[in-house]
Amino acid sequence: MLQTSNYSLVLSLQFLLLSYDLFVNSFSELLRMAPVIQLVLFIIQDIAILFNIIIIFLMFFNTFVFQAGLVNLLFHKFKGTIILTAVYFALSISLHVWVMNLRWKNSNRFVWTDGLQTLFVFQRLAAVFYCYFYKRTAVRLGDPRFYHDSLWLRKEFTQVQR
Amino acid sequence: MRAESGLRLEALPRPPRALPPVPSANQGDIPLSRPKRKKPKTKNTPGSASLEGLVQASVRRPSEGSEPPTKESTEHPEEAPVQRRQKKTRLPLELETSLTQKKTSSSSLLRNENGIDVEPAEEAVIQKPRRKTKKTQPAELQYANELGVEDEDIITDEQRGPEQQSIFTAPTGISQPVGKVFVEKSRRFQAADRSELIKTTENIEVSMDVKLSWTTRDVALWVHRAFRMIGLFSHGFLAGCAVWNIVFIYILAGDQLSNLSNLLQQYKTLAYPFQSLLYLLLALSTISTFDRIDFAKTSVAIRNFLALDPTALASFLYFTALILSLSQQMTSDRIHLYTPSSVNGSLWAAGVEEQVLQPWIVVNLVVALLVGLSWLFLSYTPGMDLSEELMFSSDVEEYPEKDKGLKASS
Secondary structure, eight states, X not given: OOOHHHHHHHHHHHHHHHHHHHHXXXXXXXXXXSHHHHHHHHHHHHHHHHHHHHHHHHXXXXXXXXXXXXXXXXHHHHHHHHHHHHHHXXXXXXXXXXXXXXXXXXXXXXXXXHHHHHHXXXXXXXXXHHHHHHHHHHHXXXXXXXXXXOHHHHXXXXXXXX | OXXXXXXXXXXXOSSOOOOOOOOTHHHHHHHHHOSSSSHHHHHSOHHHHHHHHHHXXXXXXXXXXXXXXXXXXXXXXXXXXXXXXXXXXXXXXXXXXXXXXHHHHHHHHHHHHHSTTSOHHHHHHHHHHHHHHHHTSOXXXXXXXXXXXXXXXXXXXXXXXXXXXXXXXXXXXXXXXXSEEEEEETTEEEEEEHHHHHHHHHHHHHHHHHHHTSOHHHHHHHHHHHHHHHHHHHHHHHHHHHHHHHHHHHHHHOGGGOOHHHHHHHHHHHHHHHHHHHHHHHHHHHHHHHHHHTTTSHHHXXXXXXXXXXXXXXXXXXXXXXXXXXXXXXXXXXXXXXXOTTSTTOSOOTTHHHHHHHHHHHHHHHHHHHHHHHHHHHHHSTTOOHHHXXXXXXXXXXXXXXXXXXXXXX
């Protein structure tokens, strides 16, 4: 059974990482006095996403649903989050690599091309979706129903089987 | 390890006490050292005998409820009926709960086993009065708790004759409440004072009650509501910022956008920070409205949108504003890096200003309108939150059934 204190701790960590992600997405363009600053910010951001992925999977493993072997049910319920997080992670890394590659010599150079602009828009939009779905999943995993056998779980399982 | 615990047990004060449950692994150890189960008891010194007896008795305890006599009989089918009777009378002895009694019983067993011809019935008669006197010693009625002793747990009636005890009845011994409880700590049982333990468990129960009132669902709900508050703030702040921004731009640009170079010079330090702030607030507002319409449940969200629900419309408008705002990132950076066209390597060639700035101003105006409109829509139904209803309400559906069941049972 999930302890309230543990859950609060994990939830705060997740929200901290999400807030950092949102902060970097918003203000990384401003913090480009030196290319190294942006590089460090981007690296930490990608690690934060990775950490969030690890944490959400650890939370999945901790549920009764998973331990009972109903991985399919869990995947069915949270597939949006899993897919979006993976997509966002890929988009983030590619944008970071591209931007850092262009700005490494001179951080105050005008580097924008149509391709970069498109990738930028998609990455930032994915960030919003990621944030929404991740937050929703983290909050939903606080539901005690995921941590013990119940009528609800059996109903859900039969629904997924259909 | 067992010897240590035995020593500790020995060092305990005299009053009779309960036998600690011993892991079943011990069961295998004891017979290994000795060929027959009963004999070693006779060979041990009183101290070790008490320990071994303690272990053996407790080992046997789990099975005694079911069928120990039959087990005994199957183990030694060839034994004479006299010996069988002897065992029958001895079984209650093994259930002795006090160490002192254990010593006496083991010593009596010693005599019993060494001199095989000793009459078992006689011994039982001798032992009974002694037990009766012990039984009356501690009347611990102050433990009115789960850890305390209930009257029905104390078996006092031992007056049955040996002939009354049939093979198939579960053996019963006499037992007394004691002041010690054996608590398993780091894989060994340690004696703890019962009354102290009662106090500590009461404390734990009190703290558990406090914690129980604050479940993980409550934490989740609290976080969800806190985020909704942040969202509510960002809606208003965003609307205000966007309106202020567009007004500021139009004032700097002058009549009919005649003074664009002035706008660029004044606004270039502000353009990128505002773009960043706009993204932050738009992201927060979009997530918040997605929460409100429970965007993850697509069917519900689309239905609400088609029904022209104000919140669904607001989320759509926010999302559109977000895309529009992001599409101006390149122009914002261009404004941020503005240098007059006379400067070498300038991004702003002469005459290109209006061409670049006009769409940017229009997009900003549209964003401001969308954001302002969303804010109006949201303020129409500020309390709407489908996520909270759908995510946390399905539990409520379960509970009425339970409540009904409870009512029916009561």
